[in-house]
Amino acid sequence: MIREFGTSELWFVVSSARWTLALTLIALGLGGVLGFVIALARVSRLAPLRWLAAGWIGLVQGVPVLMLLFLSYYGLSLAGLDLPPLVAAGISLSFYASGFLGEIWRGCIQSVPWQQWEASAALALSRAQQYRYVVLPQAVRIAVPPTVGFIVQLVKNTSIVSIIGVVELARAGHLVNNATFQPMRVFCVVALVYFCICWPISLAARWLERRMHVGRAG
C-alpha cells in the first residue's frame, strides 16, 4: 500500500531527530571524556603514551566512520557483549569523536605558551596543578570554537549508523520513502531537519571564533 507523504509521515521524520540528537550527545559525552584523556596522553612526558594516543588518532582519522561502526559492532559482540544497535552506535560514534576531539584539544593545550608552564613550575606547582589551574583554563577558552564546529560533523555522521537499524533521521527518511515512494520530497525534508540542527551550530562556532580573535586583539 503506497501512502502519501502527509503530516504523520512528516511528524515521524521530524520526531526521529531526537535519536540523532541523543546519539550526538552520547558521542559528545563519552567521546569527550575519552578525547580528553587522549589529548592529555598525546602531550604526556611518557613517550609510549604519546605513541598510543597518536596511533588512536591516526586510526580514527584514517578510517571511514562506517568502518569504526562495523568494527565496534562486531568486535563488541565477539567480546560477548550483545549490544542493542543504539548502544553499539553510540559507542562507535564516541570512538569517532574521541579521535577528532583528542587531536583538536591537543592543539589547544599545546598552543598555551610554554612560558606559562615555566612560570607555574617556578612557583612550585606540581604537574597536575599546572594543568588544573594554569594550562587547562587557558586551553579551554581556545578549544570552544573548534569543538562547537566539530559538533556539526558529529551530527552529520550520526546518519551513518542508520545502517545497523537505529531509527534516527536518515533511517526514518528511508522508512518513509519505502512507504511513500516520494524520495525527493522525503529526503529534502530530512536534509532540512539536519540543516535546522547544524546551521545554528555552525553559526555559533563562527561567532565564537570571531569573538575570540577580537578578544585577543583588545
Add this chain to the structure above:
Amino acid sequence: MSVVRVEGVRKSYGALEVLKGVSMQVERGEVVAIIGRSGSGKSTLLRCLNGLEPIQAGRIEVAGHTLDSSGKGLRDLRKDVGIVFQSYNLFPHLKVGENIMLAPRVVLGCSRAEARARAEQTLAQVGLAEKIEAWPDNLSGGQAQRVAIARSLAMQPKVMLFDEVTSALDPELTGEVLATLEGLAQAGMTMLLVTHEMAFARRVAHRTVFMHQGLLHEEGPSEALFSAPRTAELRQFLSGGLK
C-alpha cells in the same frame, strides 16, 4: 652560612656546553649582580638554581635544599626560591590578586584569607595595592613585571632570582621596576640578578659577577669591579657597550 652554594656545575644542551664548571656562594641578605655578554650562560645559571634545567654535573644547594643531577626535591626547593623572568608570564586568565594567591593556596595550602592577605601585602610592597582586581592584560609592562615580582614574593622565598627583568620594558618604565628591586634589597632580601643596568648593579649590588663563556670570569665588590676591572675581557665588556 651561605644561602646559595654552587659547586662545579656543568650544564649542556646536547653537544653545546653552556656552563663549564661554575662555583659560587651567596650569603644571606647579599645582593649579587650577574653581568656578561648575551649567550654567556647567565640565564641558564639562574634557571639551574631554580631547578628549571637539570644539570649534568656538580651540586647546587639553595636555602638548605640540595639539587643534583637526579632532579629530586625540586618542588621543595622552588617553594623557597622565587624567580622572575624578562617576560612577566602572568597568568592571563586570572586577575592580579588571583595570580598572586594561586601558589600560596595550592602549593602551601594557605587559607583564602591568608593568601589574600599575602597578595595585599606584596602588592603594597611593589606599589600596586590598587590593582588587586585588575586583569593582567590591562597593566603596563612595568606594572605587570611588578605584579610578577609580588607573585614570587607571596611564596615568602628565602632567595629571589631576577633574569633581566627590565629588558623587555620601555626605557621610561624601567625606573619603577628598578626602584622595586632596590626596595627589596634594602629590606634584606637575598637576591641574584642578571642585569644590563650597570649603574644599578654598581650602586645596589654588594657584589658583581662577570660571566664569560660559561664560567665566572671575574667577581668582586661591585664598586671595585666596575672601577678597576682586572681582566681584559671584563674591561672590554664594560667599555665596548656590547652586550
Add this chain to the structure above:
Amino acid sequence: MAFEFQFQPVLAQSEVLLDGLYLTLELAGTGIVLGGLLGTLLAVLRGVVPALRWPIGVYVEVVRNTPFLVQLFIVYLGLPEAGLRMSAEQAAVITMTLNLGAYATEIVRAGLESVHKSQIEAGLSLALTRWQVFRHVVLGPALARVWPSLSSQFVLMLLSSSVFSFISVQELSGAASNVEQDTFRSFETYIVITVLYLAMAMALRVVLAVLGRVMFAAPVRAR
C-alpha cells in the same frame, strides 16, 4: 569460547576486495579532481561576480550543514523522480563533486582573501596582464597556502566514499559486505578493509604532499 581469528577465507576473496579497492580509488579520484575544480571555480566566481556571492554562499552552507549520505539519497533516489536517471556510480561521482565542491569553495575563498591587494598592484605595475596577475600572483599563492587544508578535505572525501555501499556501489565497503556474507567472518573482513582504508588514506596524504611540492615549488610560509 575464545574467538579464533581466521583471515584465510577473507583473504581468499582478494579479487573481490581488490576490485572494490580499485573502484573506491576511481570514484574518489574522480570526485576529488572534479570537486576541487568546482570549488576553485566557485571561489573565484564569487569574487569576480558579486551577484553570485549569495547563491554560492547558500550552496556552500546547505552542503556543509547536511549529511553526505542524505545528499547521496537526494541525488540517487530523488533526482530520477525529476526525470534524471543515472547509475549508482554516476550518482556517487555527482554527489561527491557537489559535496567536495562546497568545502573546497570555502577553503579556496579563505586562501584568495589572504592575498594582499598590494601584491596585485605590484603585479599590475610590472605590466602583467590581469589574467597573468590572477594566475601567478593571486590564485597560485592562494592555492599553495590552503593546500594542506584542501588535502585534509580530500582525504576525508576518500573515506566518505564508503557510504556509497548504501546505494549498492561495489566499492571497498560494498565489496566488504559481499565478502562478509560469503565467509561469515565479519570481524576479520572489516579488519582487512580497515587496514586497506588506512593504507589508502596514508598513500593519498603522501601523494598530495608530493603534488603540493611539485605544483607549488616556491616555499610558502603559513600566515
